[in-house]
Amino acid sequence: MKIEVEPSCVTFDIHADETIIQAAWRNGYTWPTICGGVGTCKTCVFQTLAGEENLSPIEPWEATGLRSIADSLPNKGQGWRLACQARVIADIRLRKIGVRKKHGNC
Amino acid sequence: MATVDTTKSTKAPKKAPDKASSTAEQRQPPPGYARSRGKQVQDLLDDETVEVPWQLRHSEFTYLGSEPLSREHYISKEWAEREIEKLWAKVWQLACFEQDIPEVGDHIVYDIVDWSFIIVRTTPTEIKAFYNSCLHRGRQLCENQSESANSPEFRCPFHGLSWNIDGSLKQIPPSIEFDFPHVDKQKFGLPQVRCEIWDGLVFINIDDNAEPLLDFLGDVTRHFERWPFATRWKATHSAKVIDCNWKIAQEAFMEAFHVLATHPQMSIGLLGGDGSNTEYNIYDGGDANWSRMTMAPPMPNPNLPYELTERELIEEMFFRGESVSEMGVQKMSGSADDLPEGITTRKLLADAARTRGAHGYQGLPPTDMELTSAIQYHIFPNISPWPGPIFYRYRPYGHDPDKCIFEIMMMVSLPEGQPRPPAAKIKWLGPDEQFGSIFNQDVENVARVQRGMKAAKPPGHLTLTNYQDIKVRWHHRLLEKWLNA
Numbered sequence: 306m307k308i309e310v311e312p313s314c315v316t317f318d319i320h321a322d323e324t325i326i327q328a329a330w331r332n333g334y335t336w337p338t339i340c341g342g343v344g345t346c347k348t349c350v351f352q353t354l355a356g357e358e359n360l361s362p363i364e365p366w367e368a369t370g371l372r373s374i375a376d377s378l379p380n381k382g383q384g385w386r387l388a389c390q391a392r393v394i395a396d397i398r399l400r401k402i403g404v405r406k407k408h409g410n411c
Numbered sequence: 412m413a414t415v416d417t418t419k420s421t422k423a424p425k426k427a428p429d430k431a432s433s434t435a436e437q438r439q440p441p442p443g444y445a446r447s448r449g450k451q452v453q454d455l456l457d458d459e460t461v462e463v464p465w466q467l468r469h470s471e472f473t474y475l476g477s478e479p480l481s482r483e484h485y486i487s488k489e490w491a492e493r494e495i496e497k498l499w500a501k502v503w504q505l506a507c508f509e510q511d512i513p514e515v516g517d518h519i520v521y522d523i524v525d526w527s528f529i530i531v532r533t534t535p536t537e538i539k540a541f542y543n544s545c546l547h548r549g550r551q552l553c554e555n556q557s558e559s560a561n562s563p564e565f566r567c568p569f570h571g572l573s574w575n576i577d578g579s580l581k582q583i584p585p586s587i588e589f590d591f592p593h594v595d596k597q598k599f600g601l602p603q604v605r606c607e608i609w610d611g612l613v614f615i616n617i618d619d620n621a622e623p624l625l626d627f628l629g630d631v632t633r634h635f636e637r638w639p640f641a642t643r644w645k646a647t648h649s650a651k652v653i654d655c656n657w658k659i660a661q662e663a664f665m666e667a668f669h670v671l672a673t674h675p676q677m678s679i680g681l682l683g684g685d686g687s688n689t690e691y692n693i694y695d696g697g698d699a700n701w702s703r704m705t706m707a708p709p710m711p712n713p714n715l716p717y718e719l720t721e722r723e724l725i726e727e728m729f730f731r732g733e734s735v736s737e738m739g740v741q742k743m744s745g746s747a748d749d750l751p752e753g754i755t756t757r758k759l760l761a762d763a764a765r766t767r768g769a770h771g772y773q774g775l776p777p778t779d780m781e782l783t784s785a786i787q788y789h790i791f792p793n794i795s796p797w798p799g800p801i802f803y804r805y806r807p808y809g810h811d812p813d814k815c816i817f818e819i820m821m822m823v824s825l826p827e828g829q830p831r832p833p834a835a836k837i838k839w840l841g842p843d844e845q846f847g848s849i850f851n852q853d854v855e856n857v858a859r860v861q862r863g864m865k866a867a868k869p870p871g872h873l874t875l876t877n878y879q880d881i882k883v884r885w886h887h888r889l890l891e892k893w894l895n896a
Contacts, residue, residue, distance in 0.1 A: 312726065335717045339671060339685060346685075347675040348715075370675075377676030377740075379731060402727045403719050 309398040310334075311354065313405050325351075325388040329404060337403040342389035347374050349388040349401075356397035357384055364390065443474030443877040449713020452690035452705045452780070455757070459778050466634045467705075467780060473696045475884045479872035482864045484887060485656040490894075491812040495524050497894045498792060501618040503627045505794050505804060506530050506540065508645055509611045510834040512559050516576055520556040521615065524807060528604050528615055529553050529565065533577045540606035540615045541565075546599060547572050557650075558836030565601070574601050611641035630694065631701035631790060637773050638798035643822040644831045646800075650818040651840040652808055653854060655861035657793065657815035658886070661805040663853045664787065664795060665882040666691070667706050673852050687714055691878060693885040700791040700889065702882045708757040708783035709734060722747060724756045734760055757783045771824025789882060791889050800824070813861055817854075819846055 308325055309316050319328035326349055329336045340346035347370050353360065363371065367390035375382035388401070439445070453470055456463050483490050506521035507530050518531035520543055527543035529552060543551050545567040552565045552574075564581050566573040573581040578601040583591055605616040607624035609632060614624050625632060653660050663669070667686030670677050677685075688707035693699065711719040726747045728734050734741045734756070741760060750759070761779035769777045780786075781798060789795045795803040800821045808814035818837070825831060845851045864871060875884055 312730075335715075337712075337715055337719070339712070339714050346671055348712075374676045400730070402723045402730075403715070403717075407717065 306393055307396050308393070309396070310404045311398070311400045312402065315404050315406075319393055321392065321394065323392065325391055325393070325399075327389075329388070333407050334404055335407055336388055336401070338389060344370050344387055344390050347371075347387065350374065350378070350385050351388050351399045351401040352379075353384045353386060354398045354400055356393075356395065359393050359395035359397050360386060361392040361394070366390065441474070442477060443472075443881075445878065447687040447713065449688050450707070450710065451688060452707055452784075455707060455710070456778070456780060458755075459780065460758075461778055462775050463778055463780075464637055464775050466637050467778065467786075469630075469634070469692075470690060471692055471694045472878070472881065473693060474877060475693075475697050475881065475888060477875075477877055479874055480884070480887055482867065482871040482873060484890070485659055485861065486812055486865050488810070488812055491656075491807065491810060493894050494807070494890070495810065497896065498890065499523050499526075499617070499807070501616070501621060502792055502893065503607075503614045503616045503621065503624050504792070505612055506606070506615045507613050508834060509538065509608060509613055509641070510645055510831065511613075512538065513833075514561060516561045516563055517559045518553060518555075518562070518565075518576070519559040520551075520553050522556055524809060526617065527551060527556075529601075530606065530613055530615070531576050538606060538608065538613055539578060540604045540613075541574075541578050541601040542604060545569065545572060546601070552601075556837070557839065578603060610635060610639055611643070627700055628790065629699050629701065631699075631788060634703075634788070635796070635798075638771055638824075639773060640796070640822060642831075643771065643800075643824050645820055645834040646823045646832075647821040648818065648835045648837045649820075649840055649846060650816055650837050651844070651846065651854075652842075653815050653817045654813060654858040655815060656812050657805040657807045657817075658890075659857050659860050659864075660815050660817045661789075661793065661795070661803070662883050662886070663857050664803060665702075665704070665789065665886065666876075666879050667704060667785075668876075668879045669856070673856055674849055677849075685712060685714055689879065691881045693881055697885050697888055701788060702885050703786065703788045704882060705780070705787075706785040708780060709760060710755065710757055721755045725750065725754070725759060728756060728759075768826060770826050789886070791886065792893075796822075819850065 306319050307316055308319050308328060315334060317328060317332035317334060319325065323331070326336045326338065326342050336349055338346060338349045342349065344366050367387050370387055371382055371385065378385050456467055504523060506528065507519050511519050512530060512532045515532050515534060518529050521528045521530055529541045529543045531539055531541070533539050543553055545552055547567065547570055550567055550569040552567055553560070564573045564575055570587065571584040575581045580596050580599040583594070605619060605621065607614055609624055609628060621627070667689040670686030686706060690705045692703040694701065711721060711724055728743050729745055729747060732742060732744055734743050741763065743759070743763065757779050761782040764782040765777070769782060772781065786798050787795055788797065793805045800823050802820040802822045804818040806816040808816055840846065846854065
């Protein structure tokens, strides 16, 4: 399974047992977060561009986080998920700025 | 008057340990002088392309210790009573704005705890304040605390005794006058309370021996010469009774590092930052009756585990079509490809603000900092005027330490020559009515703070940060000084 990230044209593989942010880290990519990936800061939030049906169901903790920011997201947050909470069952394409190879350009 | 310090005094103090040392422990700044990662407000001012007014460079900070704060200040009935006796009975406090009562005879009621005062324009150039209580049986003479009224006299609704707007007795109704032979009409005027004005703000002081208002205010009056109030328009004025002590409500706006947890919408777009680079200023070693904080404008968040570029930030802003920050939501559109090399988000936002029209700046043209960051002053004990349009006031709710009145006003600078519309009356929000999204999050917090403070295991002391809570510490230090006087 793979994750495609715009606008930086990054693609990396992901396992079923890891969150999107964990997959990014394992593959050596940065992902915006302040809380370190525990669902508190909501900085890792991304917009799904394709394959929304392939995302894991939204668990209560992620739902709480998404609710707290929904009003300030385009389209009331429809299609937006937290990368530190969401997992996938098949490929998705998403948009998130600041995702790039650690110590180098993508 | 304190001298203007144009040095970057929020940085390392002059008395920093000067012994060269290689151990990390000894390289730590002394308590209170550590700062968050990334550019500080004074660094950002170095990047300005226009001259920076001295007010923004007047940046003082003094470490006031790390001692815990007693929760009794917020929850104790005894403490609240001491505040009434020692603070509210003696301190200068904002009663209304001159523009609330523009015409002779216009008056409005100001209530604080059990006191009630009538603030009235007696001549085109004079405003007086009287105890709002009939000298016969004590009934309140006026009840209009939300909007001004105009009348040629103050007539008591109970038995009809009346006073002129200058406070002198007008008439005891002829039908009952025979029964007041003991009253000397010349001496039967309404008692006055001290009333002085600064820049369109009308203050009262119950203490006849208090120092003059301008002495009390100090240098903050010089700061606001750049952003005067007298010419602004009070466009909105909302008030709400909140379930917390007045200081808890106020302190929600005395630091900005709650932004990350409380207002995540401001940092998720990576545009508004997380409040960690806010500059905090207290003056004269903490003795001045005013303080300030300046939130850094939108810029790459320094707390991300890697450096985000300005270009990425701008691309995101254009993609989102807006910037969300402490200055509100601003629509932004364009293409990052068309922009010059080295352009910053804050510069783009500032230029957009200039294009929309930036008014109310006296002297030098407005800086990017003034146009894109939230600069918030506090004047002891309970108002927060901004160079920008926001203005807060906090009042206790009677004798109850668990409640307060929180007010938000929008003080708008109008283009030169544009006539000022009438000042907004106070709109009282009911328990289920809200101020607006960012404020709702703060209001939800403060009621939980009041509740949680009571639930703490005794003694329930509060542990503050050394730097970012300095305004909270400053406020309580002044408060203790007043209560122990």
